[in-house]
Amino acid sequence: MAVDFLTRAFSTSPPFESIAHLRTLVVCSAPVQQRKALALKVMREDLIMRIPHVLTVAGSDSGAGAGIQADLKACAARGVYCSTVITAVTAQNTVGIQGVCAVPEEFVAEQLKSVLSDMRVDVVKTGMLPSINIVKVICQSLKEFPVRALVVDPVMVSTSGDVLAGPSILDIFREELLPIADIVTPNLKEASALLGGVQLQTVDDMRSAAKSIHDIGPRHVLVKGGDLPASLDAVDVFFDGENFIELRSSRIKTWNTHGTGCTLASSIAAELAKGSPMLSAVEVAKRYVRTALDNSKDIVIGNGPHGPFDHLFKLKSNVQNPCSQWVFDPNDLFLYAVTDSGMNKKWGRSVTDAVKTAIQGGATIVQLREKDAKTGKFLEAAKACHNICRLHGVHLLINDRIDVALACDADGVHIGQSDMPVAVVRTLLGPEKIIGVSCKTPEQAQQAWVDGADYIGCGGVYPTNTKVNNLTVGLEGLKTVCLASKLPVVAIGGISVSNARSVMELGVPNLKGVAVVSAMFDTESILVETQKLHAVLMETRAVVK
Numbered sequence: 001m002a003v004d005f006l007t008r009a010f011s012t013s014p015p016f017e018s019i020a021h022l023r024t025l026v027v028c029s030a031p032v033q034q035r036k037a038l039a040l041k042v043m044r045e046d047l048i049m050r051i052p053h054v055l056t057v058a059g060s061d062s063g064a065g066a067g068i069q070a071d072l073k074a075c076a077a078r079g080v081y082c083s084t085v086i087t088a089v090t091a092q093n094t095v096g097i098q099g100v101c102a103v104p105e106e107f108v109a110e111q112l113k114s115v116l117s118d119m120r121v122d123v124v125k126t127g128m129l130p131s132i133n134i135v136k137v138i139c140q141s142l143k144e145f146p147v148r149a150l151v152v153d154p155v156m157v158s159t160s161g162d163v164l165a166g167p168s169i170l171d172i173f174r175e176e177l178l179p180i181a182d183i184v185t186p187n188l189k190e191a192s193a194l195l196g197g198v199q200l201q202t203v204d205d206m207r208s209a210a211k212s213i214h215d216i217g218p219r220h221v222l223v224k225g226g227d228l229p230a231s232l233d234a235v236d237v238f239f240d241g242e243n244f245i246e247l248r249s250s251r252i253k254t255w256n257t258h259g260t261g262c263t264l265a266s267s268i269a270a271e272l273a274k275g276s277p278m279l280s281a282v283e284v285a286k287r288y289v290r291t292a293l294d295n296s297k298d299i300v301i302g303n304g305p306h307g308p309f310d311h312l313f314k315l316k317s318n319v320q321n322p323c324s325q326w327v328f329d330p331n332d333l334f335l336y337a338v339t340d341s342g343m344n345k346k347w348g349r350s351v352t353d354a355v356k357t358a359i360q361g362g363a364t365i366v367q368l369r370e371k372d373a374k375t376g377k378f379l380e381a382a383k384a385c386h387n388i389c390r391l392h393g394v395h396l397l398i399n400d401r402i403d404v405a406l407a408c409d410a411d412g413v414h415i416g417q418s419d420m421p422v423a424v425v426r427t428l429l430g431p432e433k434i435i436g437v438s439c440k441t442p443e444q445a446q447q448a449w450v451d452g453a454d455y456i457g458c459g460g461v462y463p464t465n466t467k468v469n470n471l472t473v474g475l476e477g478l479k480t481v482c483l484a485s486k487l488p489v490v491a492i493g494g495i496s497v498s499n500a501r502s503v504m505e506l507g508v509p510n511l512k513g514v515a516v517v518s519a520m521f522d523t524e525s526i527l528v529e530t531q532k533l534h535a536v537l538m539e540t541r542a543v544v545k
Ligand SMILES: Nc1ncnc2c1ncn2[C@@H]1O[C@H](COP(=O)(O)OP(=O)(O)OP(=O)(O)O)[C@@H](O)[C@H]1O
Pocket: 066, 157, 158, 159, 186, 187, 188, 224, 225, 226, 227, 234, 235, 236, 249, 250, 251, 252, 253, 254, 257, 258, 259, 260, 261, 262, 263, 264, 286, 289, 290, 293
């Protein structure tokens, strides 16, 4: 689009091929002595991938639930770079604030200059500002180095009730900081203080407060109702000078709300830095806070009444219990059960019963391969099977469906050559999940290792009815694949009690086990057949060793 537009605008012939072409022409048409500097500038702009940047000017919370630490985590979680100017150091925990040491204003000014003179900051967010002079220094710096937006969280009183900035700060807030703010985000106590102590107890009170605070000069106001007494929902009131918008979310039942205000303000700043309009920025930020609280409602950090929450919940690999994560051991591939919805239907069993019995019979890992299942049903089954597997200390993998694996927090996935590439799956699932990939050739086996898979499924070793048009690689093909890769391999395809021994007797060190579908699930008794398979494998293990 841009290229067409420029071509027409400059009526050039031949047309510009790309922005890079246009830039080359611009550089070449400059006087010789300016070309080098111009070329360098153009190169810098082309090469630098800009990341949105928020500068937070706030206090440090030693307990790391609020303040600078919350801002850093929130921005990281929202994919935005965050630089930090520290205005005060607090000795603080979940019980309350034990001490405050304000940073001298000259040093706040020095930090501001260091960041703003060097880095391209998109949005500034302010939090705890413990002295009048610090507020003055910030307003001065913003005049010298203007930014796209200013988010002011007028921090005065923490959730614990401790005072972070006294009433002497109110005049300078009203006279200098609020009038240049794009949004100001007081909680109920702060809104009341800014308005000379009015009582705020209802959503209507919050509306009037938002209007009165808007009259002080900020372009938008968000009065936060986290502390609204007797409110079932978490209600905030947004006012843009014309319209009031009530933002509601269900209230998460948790004590872990320390730092919600700081997090909300820095998340708003993060969205603005990405280019969002104000209302969407506020909506996304509120949703993020709610989700973070929901994901952290049961964590216990500290002995006080209001604990911190987990801003980076998305990075967690095991939502249920991060302490109980157990790693993938290639020997888990020993007797690998792959489910089949058709077979379970034929024998009148639920997938959960089939999985439970397979584990009782000796299956060491389970893959859910529900080709015909609808997504909702698949997810339901996956969650139930995951609970069973977890109870027995057996990993659960999902065939093909990365979305289902993510939704039920399965231990990993098994994918084929025509599914999503392993490297992309790794990015989606994170570094700890298990990724298995089907390979038939040495080239595919080498690639699987390079791409970061954890194991290879190789087959069909024997002809099978489970897959149509499936090329049989035979024992020779299996051996070639094993030798071509450093990854552990599990053999699959037509393997049963009668031939499992020949497979394992190949004796290649990285061939760790066999995967079966029909021999386990297309049988009258899953328990008996699995036990038989297990026994055969145990015998060959003894012989091979
Ligand atoms: N239990 C909760 N469930 C859902 N959202 C909540 C909950 N508590 C607070 N919020 C939301 O979090 C945001 C911050 O609001 P709050 O009124 O707690 O700010 P604050 O008092 O300045 O926070 P803090 O002083 O702890 O940093 C608001 O959007 C509010 O609605």
